[in-house]
Amino acid sequence: MATDTGQTDGPRVSVIIPVHGVEAYIEDCIASVQAQDLASLEIITVNDVSPDDAQRVIDRLAADDPRIRPMVLTENVGQGFARNRALEVATGEYVWFIDGDDWMPDPGFLSRAVALADTTASDMVRGRKLYHAVERKPGQPLRLVADEAEQRFSETRAGIALADDPFILESWHFWLWLYRRSFLEDHGIRFALTQMEERPFVVEALLRADRISLLAVEATRYRQRAQSTMRRARTMEDNARLLQNLALVVDSFDKSGAVDRASPLRAHLNVAMTQFLEILFFREAFADVRTRSQSDRDAFWRQASAAFRRAAFTPADIVPGLAGQNDAALEAHAYHLAVAGLGADDPAVTTLAVDFGFPPEPGEVPDELARALADYAAHRPGAHATHRNASTVVNYGLFGWRLWCLAPMLALVVPHAQRAAFRAEPSTYAHRHWARGVALAFPTRDPARPFRFWMPVFARILAAQGLAGHVPRFRRDPVKFVRTLATPLERLAGRLLFPAGELR
Numbered sequence: 001m002a003t004d005t006g007q008t009d010g011p012r013v014s015v016i017i018p019v020h021g022v023e024a025y026i027e028d029c030i031a032s033v034q035a036q037d038l039a040s041l042e043i044i045t046v047n048d049v050s051p052d053d054a055q056r057v058i059d060r061l062a063a064d065d066p067r068i069r070p071m072v073l074t075e076n077v078g079q080g081f082a083r084n085r086a087l088e089v090a091t092g093e094y095v096w097f098i099d100g101d102d103w104m105p106d107p108g109f110l111s112r113a114v115a116l117a118d119t120t121a122s123d124m125v126r127g128r129k130l131y132h133a134v135e136r137k138p139g140q141p142l143r144l145v146a147d148e149a150e151q152r153f154s155e156t157r158a159g160i161a162l163a164d165d166p167f168i169l170e171s172w173h174f175w176l177w178l179y180r181r182s183f184l185e186d187h188g189i190r191f192a193l194t195q196m197e198e199r200p201f202v203v204e205a206l207l208r209a210d211r212i213s214l215l216a217v218e219a220t221r222y223r224q225r226a227q228s229t230m231r232r233a234r235t236m237e238d239n240a241r242l243l244q245n246l247a248l249v250v251d252s253f254d255k256s257g258a259v260d261r262a263s264p265l266r267a268h269l270n271v272a273m274t275q276f277l278e279i280l281f282f283r284e285a286f287a288d289v290r291t292r293s294q295s296d297r298d299a300f301w302r303q304a305s306a307a308f309r310r311a312a313f314t315p316a317d318i319v320p321g322l323a324g325q326n327d328a329a330l331e332a333h334a335y336h337l338a339v340a341g342l343g344a345d346d347p348a349v350t351t352l353a354v355d356f357g358f359p360p361e362p363g364e365v366p367d368e369l370a371r372a373l374a375d376y377a378a379h380r381p382g383a384h385a386t387h388r389n390a391s392t393v394v395n396y397g398l399f400g401w402r403l404w405c406l407a408p409m410l411a412l413v414v415p416h417a418q419r420a421a422f423r424a425e426p427s428t429y430a431h432r433h434w435a436r437g438v439a440l441a442f443p444t445r446d447p448a449r450p451f452r453f454w455m456p457v458f459a460r461i462l463a464a465q466g467l468a469g470h471v472p473r474f475r476r477d478p479v480k481f482v483r484t485l486a487t488p489l490e491r492l493a494g495r496l497l498f499p500a501g502e503l504r
Contacts, residue, residue, distance in 0.1 A: 010042075010091040010092060010093065011040045011041050011042040011067070011091060011092045011093070012038060012040040012041070012092060012093050012094060012114055013038065013040070013041050013042075013092045013093070013094045013095070013096050013110055013114060013178070014041075014042050014044060014086075014090035014091060014092030014094070014095050014096070014181065015033050015041055015042070015043045015044065015092075015096045015097075015098060016044050016046070016083055016086040016087070016090065016095060016096070016097050016098075017029060017030070017033075017043065017044065017045045017046065017097075017098055017099070017100050018046050018048055018079040018082040018083055018086075018099065018100060019045050019046060019047045019048060019050050019054050019055070019058065019082075019100045020047075020048045020049070020050045020051075020054075020076070020079065020082075020100070021050055021051060021052060021054075022050070022052075022054055022099075022100035022101045023050070023052035023053050023054040023057060025100060025101040025102075025103075025223065026045075026054050026057050026058060026100045026101075027057050027061065028103050029098060029099075029100050029101065029102060029103050030043060030045070030058070030061055030068065031061075031103075032103040032104040032105070032107075033098065033104060034061075034065060034067075035104075035107045036104065036107050036108075036109065036110045036111065037107050037108055037110075037111050038110040038111040038114060041067050041092070041110070042067055042069055042090070042091060042092055043065075043067050043068045043069065044069045044071060044086045044089065044090060045058050045068065045069070045070050045071065045100075046071045046073065046082040046083070046085055046086045047070065047071065047072040047073060048073050048076055048077060048078070048079065048082040049073060049074070049075060049076040054100070055070070055072060058070050069089075071085060071086060071089070073085065077194065078193075078194020078195055079099070079194065079195060080191035080192070080193050080194045080195065080201075081191060081194055083097060083191055084190050084191050087181075087184065087190065090181060092181060093180070093181060093182075094113075094114060094117060094178050094179060094180055094181060095178070095179045095180075095181050095184065096110065096113075096178050096179075097174065097175040098175060098220060099175065101223045101225055102175075102220050102221060102222050102223050103220070103221050103223075104219065104220055104221070105218055105220075105221045106217055106218050106219070108217070109127055109215075109217050109218070109219050110178070112215060112217055113125045113127060113178045113215055113217075113219070114178070116156075116158060116213050116215055117178060117180065117213065119158070120158045120159035120211060120213050121159070121211060122158075122159060122180070122209075122211045122212050122213040123179070123180050123183040123205075123208075123209040123210060123211060123212060124177045124178065124179055124180070124183075124205060124206070124209050124212045124213070125177065125178040125212070125213045125214075125215055126153065126168075126171075126176050126177050126178075126212070126213070126214050126215060126219075127176050127177075127178070127215050127217055127218065127219025127220065128150055128153055128176070128215075128216060128217060128218050128219055129147055129150060129171075129173060129176055129218070129219065129220055129221075129222055130146065130147060130150055130218050130221075131144040131145060131146055131147060131221060131222070132144070132145045132147060132222055132224045133221050133222060133223045133224065134224045135223060135224060135225050142223070147323075148323035148324065149170050149171045149323040149324075150171075151323075152167050152168075152170060152171075153171070153214055153216065154216055155214070155216050156213075156214060156215055156216045156217075157213065157214040158213045159211050159212075159213055160211070160212060160213065160214070161210075161211065161212070162206050162207065162209060162212060162265070162268065163264040163265060163268075166265075166267035166268040166270070166271050166319075167271060168206070168212075168214075168268075169203070169206070169268050169271045169272055170271060170275070170322055170323060172198045172199050172202070172275075173198060173202070173222075174198050174201045174202035174205070175198075175220060176219055176220060177202065177205070179205065183205075183208070183209065184205070187204075187205075187208045189201065189204055189205050189208065192244075192248055193241055193244055193245060193248075194241075195238075195241055199245050199248075199249050199272075200245055200248035200249055200252065203249050203252050203253070203272065204248075204252045207252055207253070207256045207258075207265070234284055234285070234288045236288075236289075236292060236296055238285075238288075239285055239288060239289055239300060242279070242280065242285055243280075243300065243303045243304060243307075246276050246280070246303075246304065246307045247303065247307055249272055249276070250273075250307045250310050250311050253265065253268075253269045253272070253311065254310065254311075259310070259311060259312050261312075267319075269311060269313075270313070270317045270318070270319050271319050271322065273308065273311050273313045273317065274317075274318050274319040274322060274325075274335075275322060276307075277308075277313075277318070277335060277338060277339065278322075278324065278325060278326070278335075280304055281304075281338050281350060281354050282326055282329060282334075282335075282338075282354065286300075286354060290351075297347075301347045301350075304342065305342050305345050305347075308339065308342040308343065309342065309343060309345070313339060313342070313343070314339060314343060315335075315336035315337075315339045315340055317339075318330075318335050318336060318339065334354070337350075338350045338354060
């Protein structure tokens with residue numbers, strides 16, 4: 001409650017610290033908060049059944065500082081829900097979150113963040129995380145690693161709207177934001193997951209905020225522990241939480257209207273979905289899922305594909321240039337092919353992109369596969385094709401560039417276990433998997449672009465088909481050569497693999 005002088009009766013900021021297994025670090029964390037030059041604080045520690053003596057450290061510090069309010073839970077609820085318990089008892093005008101193994105390097109941060117929130121009436125104010133402090137082994141000196149995403153937050157920006165900049169969402173960290181507590185309460189914003197809880201919370205808050213500010217001051221030094229939650233062996237529960245994370249984020253965007261392509265927040269959704277694509281399929285999650293049972297693999301795919309289709313996310317929506325992105329995979333259109341598979345609900349296409357999304361350099365194609373390519377290129381599938389869409393492809397004609405000219409691209413990326421089947425009967429194999437060949441050939445709005453990577457393959461196909469006279473023209477300008485054939489095939493790919501109207 002505010003007094004006549006404009007001051008609040010309670011603390012300006014409630015600092016919330018979940019505590020679990022951080023005995024070696026909690027004193028440094030609390031000391032960095034105590035050192036803030038904003039004295040009007042309450043420090044709420046939430047002991048989530050910590051297996052060590054962290055509580056003894058907290059109690060000793062609390063005996064000398066009445067601002068420390070220890071909470072001790074009787075059951076382990078996870079760090080997300082532990083923060084919710086603290087929010088229930090917090091009394092500060094603003095809320096700041098910090099983990100028990102991190103610390104605040106700048107003693108003036110909170111006072112400056114509160115002042116900026118006061119003067120701009122911002123619901124949220126973001127500070128910076130300039131470095132990961134990487135711990136190789138407990139007790140060893142920390143190695144500082146710059147955070148790529150922070151390049152976008154190098155200037156203070158006061159009183160802006162989320163719609164002004166989609167790249168605000170490039171940073172995942174909810175704990176870099178100071179929140180007006182009444183804002184969180186009015187909108188019922190809470191942590192929905194026990195772990196991997198960052199993205200849903202901060203996305204929901206940002207979508208609800210009327211005004212936000214960015215403060216170009218380092219707020220938190222993040223310690224990446226050798227034995228932290230994010231660096232231990234992966235489990236199926238981790239994968240399930242990641243999918244819950246994705247579903248919650250898509251749900252928040254959907255409710256805000258961002259799925260509509262006319263929405264000012266559509267670009268923000270694209271940033272988030274591009275990041276999820278990378279995290280789900282081009283890092284540890286998908287690699288781990290593929291070692292699991294068929295039912296686990298099916299469940300993972302079903303949930304991921306449903307979320308991407310609910311977001312109406314297409315290859316054209318992929319946002320390049322994000323921190324942590326694999327530039328080689330992006331340039332090779334592996335991301336685009338993966339999204340095509342998600343949109344078509346075809347896990348084989350996305351798996352193809354993950355495993356073999358990197359086109360080989362000239363001369364790197366194994367001899368046996370090169371022979372298989374030549375054999376296949378000489379084999380014309382007839383009218384007996386049984387795939388329901390095969391006749392559509394065959395009937396296009398297109399200067400001999402029927403399915404037998406698209407599907408050989410797939411041959412370069414045929415999994416080793418299936419190459420025998422490919423060599424034994426390339427026509428049957430290609431017809432069964434022809435859509436993957438189309439997706440690989442035309443993953444973007446510019447369907448000619450990928451062909452420059454496949455020049456040696458197409459030159460071989462042209463020669464094998466008795467069209468060697470066209471090889472010099474193809475080699476001289478493959479993009480121009482393919483453009484003459486692009487329009488009808490692009491239309492076909494668009495109709496079968498992408499939403500209507502996406503490819504024109």
